[in-house]
Amino acid sequence: MPAAPGGAIVRRMTSASASAPVLRPALQEIVGALTWRRTTVAAGLAVLVAALLNPVFTIPFWVLLGRTVFIAVLLLIAFAAAGTWHPRRIPRWLAQVLAVVIAAPIATLLAYMPSIDGNLTNLLSSEGRVMGFVYITTTVLMIAPLLALGALYRERDAQARAALLGFALERSTLEKEALDSRLKLLQAQIEPHFLFNTLANVQALVESGSPQAAPVLKSLIAYLRAAMPRLHAGASTLGNEIALVRSYLELMQMRMPDRLAFAVDVPADIAAREFLPMSVLTLVENAVRHGIDPSENGGRIDISARREADGSIRVIVADTGAGMNPSALPGTGLTNLESRLRGFFGAAARLELHEARPHGLSAEIVFPAQAPSDAPTAPPGARP
């Protein structure tokens, strides 16, 4: 679910919640709601009401204007203050309109206070003042709620536009991430340590005349061809990716036959799916580098794929190696892979890491079953 518009997700750990000064943010919110536009409209309407009621009143125009402006300002503040209050039972817009309706007679009464010396009987005893009070209150009650509704409508419109803008921003961020990660992939080089150690092993096989030499060279060529940076690394199938992973694992098994065992179990119908190249390989390389290689006894790597109950597909790389140190850096590989996955399969795709028992790690790619549409990393027909 997308975050509510305006409600930014709090990143990182917040050890203590801000609880102390609640009043100040509320006050700031009220002042923030008193926009120039609203103040101007309220003042303009106050002048208009004063002009309309002037023929009915005997008092000078500027006194009447003073009263209507005073009322308008009070109602605006009531409207803004009700906006900061988040009632549970009734919607906020209703609270704000009700606040204006309730504030109207009170504000009018307050406006009369100076002329009646704060004594209510002075108001009730004068028929002219009672009539004036009723006139002003009625006019205000007719105009103010409509005005409040108008303001609320505009506010909602602005919110919708902000949300739309937020979505567009999120989308372009996602696209940029996908592009960045593709660039990183292109820049990624074959590790010299891996290459030279593997070549040393091949050399040993060749020198001893081992029949293993030819198949191992074939695996090395397959791996190098796939791992070589290239410009048009578009979509591939999971089957192709698994073949590459197999080449890599065969090389590693030649190098550490006593420490690495592996098995691959991917059903044919899942293997035929379009897939993000170099994704499972990243996980398998990680499993070897951080799981198997640091462990004296080594371990197994099991690669499997299955369809989940909700139709999504899960590709699993499980190792029984050393496991993950909680303070081990995630490495660019995994972070990069996650954004590439989202770029290729959409936002629903994810990378999960599970701890294996008694030790080891299971890295799992989960993606929706539908074919990826408008995927920025997969120009159609980029690769045969």
Add this chain to the structure above:
Amino acid sequence: MTAATALIADDEPLLRERLRAHLARLWPELEIVAEARNGREAIELFETHLPRIAFLDVHMPGLNGIDAARAIARRAELVFVTAHENYAVQAFEHGAIDYVIKPFEEARLADSVTRLKSRLAAPQPLSADFETVLDRLAGELKARAGAEGRKYLQWIRASVAASVRLIPVEQIAFLRSDEKYTLVVWEGGEALIRTPIRELVE
């Protein structure tokens, strides 16, 4: 003069075999008394056989070649075998420690053999900065492994259904204390863990 004896330590069996085969051709009198698959085995086998030479791969699981070299110290002639690790090669050159780069050529190994033979005949003191170089290399290897150096928490272990998930700290939206537990909410869901926030912060 006692017989020339050597220990080979490398985690990759084909490379142990290859080194053994080339040594047999270049120096038939040399007796390989033991082969080790990691640093721990190298130290154990060294203590058992006390060979006069140790060929040590730098990168090995568990204890690496540098760790083994520090344990053996000045009790044997050391030759490091390493695959294209610039920083290590520089350190060896600087500290005048013998090394061979994998995949090695026989001529290069022959040079080392010549040097070893003359050293066994007339033992020379190792360069004074021998330990300093090894200490620095050991530190560098650890930093590269990523386990040490930075100690911040990067992952949070949390039980989700029947499995233990590892959640990258950067994906966590917030943590909330609940009497006994801590609620972890991240991009992909939420979970309760037993570790209090106070401990996580540490």
